Amino acid sequence: MAALWHLVVGRPLRSSETEGEQITPVEGLSALSLDALTSVAYGPEAIIVVLAAAGAGALHLVLPVTLVIVGLLALLVISYRQVIDAYPGGGGAYAVSRANLGHGASLVAAAALVVDYTLTVAVSVSAGVAALTSAFPALVSATVPLCLAVLALVTALNLRGLGETARAFLLPTLVFIGGLLAIIAVGLVHPLALHAAQPGRSLLPSHATEVVGILLLLKAFSSGCSALTGVEAIANGVPLFREPRVARAKRTEALLGSILGVMLVGLAVLAQRWHIGPRSNQTVLSQIMGEAVGRHWAYYVVSLTTTVVLALAANTSFGGLPVLASLLARDDYLPHLFGLRGDRQVFANGIWVLAGLAAILLVVSGGNTNSLIPLFAIGVFTGFTLSQTGLVVHWRRTRPPRWWLRATLNATGAVVTGIATVIFLVTKFAEGAWVVVLAVPAFVWLFVRIHAYYHGVAEALGIDQVPERPHGRRTVVVVPVTHVSRLTERALSEALSMGQRVEAVSVAIVAPGEQVPAVGSTPIEDLWRQWDPGVPLTVLPTEYASVVRPVVAYIDELVAAEADADVVVLIPAVAPSHLRHSTLHNHIDFVLSNALRNRSDVVVARVTEPVEPPREASPEPR
């Protein structure tokens, strides 16, 4: 088992083995910006799906809505370049709010991030699978299993740790950016496959179900803002860059903003020109690519690359959530489990939890990106708002040259993203945003409760306070026995080593219809007399079926009688050489250990004897 596991996730690593090389701006695009860049695979589609409800005529609004979103993108890029200046140590929303806005705001930021990381994984994976099923419509019926398979692959990669693999992301990222920009350019200049037949069936309603009003426009805007998720990742990852870090990170942020903006505007122009509407089993991106270059090799290369980079985009979250969880665990807001690194130096528990939550979202949504979009972006924009508000406070406090200009910029960002968050909540509440409205306070409540509990336990146990001096006492050892054998001898020897008084105890179950045996009349007492080990044996007859009850009652009496002594219960157990034999042994050990598990008035010990039955054991029944 362990060998198989190591084959999947790799051998254990020393911490000094994980210090990878540092990255350049172009590498930064692949390591930190895939989440943002790949959102072109679902952002424009999200706008079109909303507008399509008002009929084909409303599709001429795709470009204006996109331009507003790209304007917001520009504002965010400028703001985040300032975050990089202010927090070159990595300015995640949790850290920035904690430093500037206090614990309450930082916990809200943390909760929003947890929700958002989970949604990023689910949306990226489902959009990646949608790119694949658009290219190969025969796979549509396997959408959910494909989503779970991609998720499993990404999870396994992350349990290995990404040290060796991050560099491998560069090629698909460049193919994706280059390929998509080239296809957009071809489409704008002269499409190679004008009006090629599209698979699937148009989902445009024959009669508009909504009118084009301000509410519809706001809904299209909210959905489209899913394209802006991930622009904060570079600011979080500044320490990964090669020196001069800040300059390189800022350059990467600008590069990301330009590429993303160009792609979004280009796709909007093409979608509008070709009247692209929602289609069954075909993403908008697939339709645009098909119209531009036909469903030939270039289409398939970019489609498959899109699937790959979307899967890799899920890595942004797998890199982020486990680290955030470990920070929260260090601050006593999550179980300390999340602070433990695994064999591969990754925070394995955080990875498992993230994979589990994303799997639930994928199954519940049926792997449909558009039904996840209403939940998405709220968490991200809450984080945007909090970290930019935190920056305003930061500038006011530190007052560097021209601080008021910087503060004004971040304040504008905070106000605009705050308004956007409210718009998301209002327009998409009924379609799923309520889940986020419930989840974020629930997480905050959980964090606060866990913190209070750890605080109380540390007080109660006196952790890190100097306790009294320890001192030894008389020790009484109870050995529950079921038979006489070498194991019994071993257990009594260990018991005699540990304690001044040793008692063996055995339970005789009286089956329905049997007589209660007289003292000294059971077969085990006969054998005990023959053996004479120098330790008294008490046989406890019981009419109840459980052996635990009489043993526990016996221990209770002993603890009461020996108030000045430590009582140890030493349970003998067989250690079979094969795991599959473990169901054949040690039932008493199991039930008794469980019954005594939380008893603090006795020490529970376990002595095991290995057993390897002779290989040539006669298979002949006795």
Place this chain on the structure above:
Amino acid sequence: MAALWHLVVGRPLRSSETEGEQITPVEGLSALSLDALTSVAYGPEAIIVVLAAAGAGALHLVLPVTLVIVGLLALLVISYRQVIDAYPGGGGAYAVSRANLGHGASLVAAAALVVDYTLTVAVSVSAGVAALTSAFPALVSATVPLCLAVLALVTALNLRGLGETARAFLLPTLVFIGGLLAIIAVGLVHPLALHAAQPGRSLLPSHATEVVGILLLLKAFSSGCSALTGVEAIANGVPLFREPRVARAKRTEALLGSILGVMLVGLAVLAQRWHIGPRSNQTVLSQIMGEAVGRHWAYYVVSLTTTVVLALAANTSFGGLPVLASLLARDDYLPHLFGLRGDRQVFANGIWVLAGLAAILLVVSGGNTNSLIPLFAIGVFTGFTLSQTGLVVHWRRTRPPRWWLRATLNATGAVVTGIATVIFLVTKFAEGAWVVVLAVPAFVWLFVRIHAYYHGVAEALGIDQVPERPHGRRTVVVVPVTHVSRLTERALSEALSMGQRVEAVSVAIVAPGEQVPAVGSTPIEDLWRQWDPGVPLTVLPTEYASVVRPVVAYIDELVAAEADADVVVLIPAVAPSHLRHSTLHNHIDFVLSNALRNRSDVVVARVTEPVEPPREASPEPR
């Protein structure tokens, strides 16, 4: 949790509380014969489904096939009355073959019984739900959940133990027998609702897919023999009867045979007269009842009673398999787990396994009785053959008056049921009987392997042989610590009580990018010096993420160095007052206990300190 469980299954019982009163022949019908009697709900249907493949014309063969089966029933009843004579102590196929035919045959009988008990539960439950959905066709889509709910109910009843409830079976049994006989009588004399409309759609093929040949007749016979399952149960349960036991049991067997025979023939006559064929969502029994009395109150009363008695019929198996498993466990053919009685004096593990296997069959078959029928009856008839063959050997050995007549009767039974078994195997192999052909030898192989293993272990451990005299040795105690607190003090005190040398050990994990700490420079070592508990502390720095690895390496060294001493690893753990807090603590305890679980060169002990954080713990973050 425990309280809730006791509410479901009842309080623990003493063995003397389970001695219920003994039963009369009429009560015997409800306690031991429901499996046999209720098979009228699926037996005639099984014949009709097979014959229908040859078109409507073949349905005139229902009566002849039924008469052959009733003839076999008469032979079985006569044979089993002899079994009652020979084994008044309860002559299950396992016991009879064990006494007369040796271990091999008895294991085959046991394996066949295990398969058969499981199938009886699955078939009874699915047929009971079919009776319900025939009466209320709206429930058809919930067939599988209904099956699982009925199974859960029966399982819970059996985990309680049936002591108090067996008598409650009498009423539904009498309503079922009386009601069905009355409906058959009405139908034969003058149906009240001639040609009432039947729900569902006829499943008779418009073109025959098979010709009426010998093979089809044999198939119909095999399927119909599912109506004979359960006639052996009375012979197994002779000890339950009131004195004179043998006479009362034989009278019950005769009563069962007569009622079952009359019902089968009556149903066959009616089915043939009314040209009853298979229908979607309507059992044959439901159609016959509907034709006879219309879908009025009498129909609904008998239909619901049928569901209830079929659920109760599953009890025959729940009474049988766990007892058989406990006998096999006592003889070392199954894990000893199956020999443990639960709090309610029932063999709970056997009940759980039976419920699990039946649930799998119900889910895989989609709750469809007719797809389980081909697997059914093979196990029962194998048991019939073996126990009757055993009886022949028994009569030859004991030679009572007229033994040759008795031997001839049982030999005839053995030959006829043996031929029937072969017919089942041949005609239904491809439709599912192969599962049984694989399962029976697989179970036998499992029994033999388990027996050989237990035998080998008893040899290796010297069980029930007088071992050497135990003697104490020097004891060294290792206490892994993670912090300094009252718990640490408690653990060191216990360690000092137990051993002559005590060592504390702590692991310092070096995170990526950190320096390996110098000896004596960690915070815990500072605190330790302040405390000065008289026990040396060793801090083990590690670049690996696991704390287990360095502790285990340290223990290995200590065991090698202290070859003449016993080594105890004493793990301190927090015992939280609420279960929900357990994920917040004791990760070191968990991983270290697991790592040392099967080490026989150290004793692993656990000391716990209760912790109840102050109720008014400030929820304010520190």
